[in-house]
Amino acid sequence: MDHAAETQRTDLMTITRHVLNGQSQHPEAHSDFTILLSHIVLGCKFICNAVKKAGLAKLIGLVGETNVQGEEQKKLDVLSNEVFVKALISSRLTCILVSEENEEAIIVESLKRGRYCVVFDPLDGSSNIDCGVSVGTIFGIYMVKDKENPTVDDVLQSGKNMLAAGYCMHGSSCTLVLSTGNGVNGFTLDPSIGEFILTHPNIKVPKKGKIYSINEGNAKYWDEPTAKYVEKCKFPEDGSSPKSLRYIGSMVADVHRTLLYGGIFLYPADKKSPKGKLRVLYEVFPMSYLMEQAGGQGITGKQRALELLPKTIHDRSPIFLGSYDDIEEIKALYASAEETKA
Numbered sequence: 001m002d003h004a005a006e007t008q009r010t011d012l013m014t015i016t017r018h019v020l021n022g023q024s025q026h027p028e029a030h031s032d033f034t035i036l037l038s039h040i041v042l043g044c045k046f047i048c049n050a051v052k053k054a055g056l057a058k059l060i061g062l063v064g065e066t067n068v069q070g071e072e073q074k075k076l077d078v079l080s081n082e083v084f085v086k087a088l089i090s091s092r093l094t095c096i097l098v099s100e101e102n103e104e105a106i107i108v109e110s111l112k113r114g115r116y117c118v119v120f121d122p123l124d125g126s127s128n129i130d131c132g133v134s135v136g137t138i139f140g141i142y143m144v145k146d147k148e149n150p151t152v153d154d155v156l157q158s159g160k161n162m163l164a165a166g167y168c169m170h171g172s173s174c175t176l177v178l179s180t181g182n183g184v185n186g187f188t189l190d191p192s193i194g195e196f197i198l199t200h201p202n203i204k205v206p207k208k209g210k211i212y213s214i215n216e217g218n219a220k221y222w223d224e225p226t227a228k229y230v231e232k233c234k235f236p237e238d239g240s241s242p243k244s245l246r247y248i249g250s251m252v253a254d255v256h257r258t259l260l261y262g263g264i265f266l267y268p269a270d271k272k273s274p275k276g277k278l279r280v281l282y283e284v285f286p287m288s289y290l291m292e293q294a295g296g297q298g299i300t301g302k303q304r305a306l307e308l309l310p311k312t313i314h315d316r317s318p319i320f321l322g323s324y325d326d327i328e329e330i331k332a333l334y335a336s337a338e339e340t341k342a
C-alpha cells in the first residue's frame, strides 16, 4: 500500500469515523461501543508516548526508581496498566476488567458500570523495552450477561464470543490493528494531529508464507509435531525453498509481521511449559480472532484456539497463528501424532 499517498489524503478516515461508519451499516450496533473504543484509543496513545520516552527514563526520571524530586516513579508496565484501567472505568461502559497486571479481575463499582468486559495486556513484551524493541497493548471485548450481577464467569467465555479485539504496536510508529468482527483494519497514529488514521484497510494474511517464528532456544523441550514442523521449514520435502526464521520475542511485533507478510508464529507447549507460555484471555484469544478475521487461523495444536474455555483468568495455552496453509500443516502433524497415540 502507498503510505505516502495515503498520508496526503485530505479526507482523513480516523478510527472513530471508521467504527461509526461500520455502525451505520449495522443499526443494531450501539454507539456505546464507539465511546468505549475511544477510551481504549486514549490508553493506547498514552502508552505509546510513554514507551517512546522510556529510553530517557534514567536521564529525566520518567520511570525507574526515584526521580530528581525524590519521588518514587512507577515502572512502565505498572503505569500503563493504571492508565488503561482508569481510562476504561471512566468510560462508564465497562463492568469487568481483566489485566495481565492484576491477579484478580476488577469488578467496576455499580455507579460506573456498563455492559462491556475488557481483557487486556497493557504492555506485552515488556522484557524488550530496555533495548528499544517494539512492544504492544492487546485487548479483547466481550458483553456481560447481567451488569447488575457481574461475575468472573462473564469473562471465562469462549473466544468465539468476543465482540472485538485488537492490538496497538508501540514501535517506529504507533499502529492500532482492530477487528469488530467484519475484517481487520490497521490505523497509524499521526502524532501531529493525535489521531489514528486508516493506513492498512482490510488486512488479509497471505494464504501461505515464507517465514516461521519461534523461540528455537526451547528446541530441546519441544514435542514431536513442533520439532517435525520446524525441521520441514528448514528442509522442505516438496522441493520448495526453506522458510526464513524471524523471532523478535515480543508477541505483538511477531504477530503483526505474520499478519502482514504471512507465515507462522508458534509458541507451543513444551516440557518446560507444559501448558504453553501465552495467556488465553488477553494474548491467545485476541490474536486468534484477528488472524481468523484476516483469513488465517489460530490453533492450539489440537483445536481451534477460539473454542477454548478458560478455567481461570490467567490460563495459558499453546498457540500457532498465521497463514491458512501453514497452519493446516502443523494441524496435520498434531492429528497424526494423536492417531499414533490411539
Ligand code: FDP
Binding pocket: 124, 125, 126, 127, 128, 215, 249, 250, 251, 252, 254, 277, 278, 279, 283
Ligand atoms: P514478555 O515475556 O517479554 O512479556 O507473553 C509475554 C511475551 O513477552 C510475549 O510478548 C512474547 O511473544 C513471549 O513472551 C516471548 O517469550 P520467550 O522469551 O519465552 O520467547
